[in-house]
Amino acid sequence: MINEIDESSAYSWDVCDQCGLDRLAEKTNTKELVCLGCKRVVKHPVTKMKMEIYASVTNLKSNRIKIDLLEDTIQSLLPEDENDEEGYDISSVLNSTVGPVTCVVMKKNNNDIFLKEIRKS
Ligand SMILES: [Zn+2]
DSSP, X not given: OEEEEEEEEEEEEEEOTTTOOSOEEEOTTTOOEEETXXXXXXXXXXXXXXXXXXEXXXXXXXXXXXXXXXXXXXXXXXXXXXXXXXOOOGGGTTTOOOOOOOEEEEEEETTEEEEEEOOOO
């Protein structure tokens, strides 16, 4: 269960739908997005998301668990009808349940464990 979101680490950005580069620029005259990598007009930029959350884990009650979530997991947490420019409502993610997710331990000090979700192979 998610009980806290590290808002400073939650962000989204747009990448080119053709080469995946995140260097998009807006043309001043036409307002079109142009990719600085492949120089093509990006009609449908792909939104990438990153979010780190603090979660309570059933069998690790005494630890503070921070998880760097995969994009798919973040997507599944977000309400589907809120894909507007303003982003998403962070409070809607709180208290939702995630997983089970597969994670690797990145860091551990005292009672803090920092996990990173990995894609199941
Ligand atoms: Zn590109």
